Amino acid sequence: MNNVSRVLSRRSLAIVAVAAAVVSAPLSTPTASAVTVTPPPKHVGWDYQINGGYTPPAGVKVVSRDHEDQPAQGMYNICYVNAFQAQEGAEGDWDDDLLLRDGDGEVVSDEDWNEAILDIRTDAKRKRIAAQVNTWIDDCAAKGFNAVEPDNYDAFTRFGDYLNADQAEAFMKLLSAHAHEKGLAIAQKNTLELASDRTSVGLDFALVEECGEWEECGEFAEAFDDNVLVVEYTAKGLSQACSEWGSTLSIIRRDAQVLPKGESGYLRQTC
Numbered sequence: 001m002n003n004v005s006r007v008l009s010r011r012s013l014a015i016v017a018v019a020a021a022v023v024s025a026p027l028s029t030p031t032a033s034a035v036t037v038t039p040p041p042k043h044v045g046w047d048y049q050i051n052g053g054y055t056p057p058a059g060v061k062v063v064s065r066d067h068e069d070q071p072a073q074g075m076y077n078i079c080y081v082n083a084f085q086a087q088e089g090a091e092g093d094w095d096d097d098l099l100l101r102d103g104d105g106e107v108v109s110d111e112d113w114n115e116a117i118l119d120i121r122t123d124a125k126r127k128r129i130a131a132q133v134n135t136w137i138d139d140c141a142a143k144g145f146n147a148v149e150p151d152n153y154d155a156f157t158r159f160g161d162y163l164n165a166d167q168a169e170a171f172m173k174l175l176s177a178h179a180h181e182k183g184l185a186i187a188q189k190n191t192l193e194l195a196s197d198r199t200s201v202g203l204d205f206a207l208v209e210e211c212g213e214w215e216e217c218g219e220f221a222e223a224f225d226d227n228v229l230v231v232e233y234t235a236k237g238l239s240q241a242c243s244e245w246g247s248t249l250s251i252i253r254r255d256a257q258v259l260p261k262g263e264s265g266y267l268r269q270t271c
Contacts, residue, residue: 043250051260056072094132
């Protein structure tokens with residue numbers, strides 16, 4: 001091999017080596033900076049005002065209100081959305097095929113609240129339902145809320161003939177991803193059965209009804225590192241929650257209808 005051939009050979013080998021390195025090297029892709037979300041402070045005074053806002057009582061630092069309401073000034077505000085069921089009288093706001101139906105074609109309803117159940121059984125339907133719920137989440141963010149509370153995550157436990165946990169979690173992941181994109185923390189509402197999956201689903205804290213009544217507060221506290229807001233509806237539930245968790249969790253009792261202050265039947269008690 002002459003000198004020219006040797007030079008060409010070395011250059012060829014160098015080119016091959018560089019090409020191989022380029023092929024084997026992982027592609028560098030820019031990563032979007034994560035939006036920071038802030039869960040509510042732990043063990044503070046709070047109020048549940050989802051059926052109408054009013055001036056928070058003294059000592060309250062966290063308030064939950066409906067997404068159609070305005071946040072309370074100077075508070076950590078949680079935005080309530082009914083994510084897995086249609087509000088009473090609002091069935092017409094949903095495409096007909098997004099309402100869950102039984103074998104006879106009748107709409108499946110939560111009889112306690114006269115709310116139609118939404119059909120989250122397929123990926124396509126989950127995405128369509130999430131698109132609507134996410135518009136409410138957008139409103140929450142635009143109004144200045146700090147977090148969102150999607151209600152009826154536990155619908156599958158009450159309508160197990162139609163729905164299951166995997167479907168509920170798949171739908172909730174769509175909501176949590178969108179909430180986080182908007183800078184909102186997101187709560188797990190009730191649903192102890194899925195508390196162990198809270199990280200993979202993307203849930204930041206818990207807002208729990210009657211964990212004292214049903215002796216579930218400890219399991220929620222463990223799953224969410226004590227970042228749990230508790231609302232009880234009975235004297236027994238409040239007593240149980242306060243005696244066991246009053247020094248750790250944020251606990252109140254409200255009337256069952258969660259009425260605004262000043263209306264007949266309004267009730268709010270703390271530990």
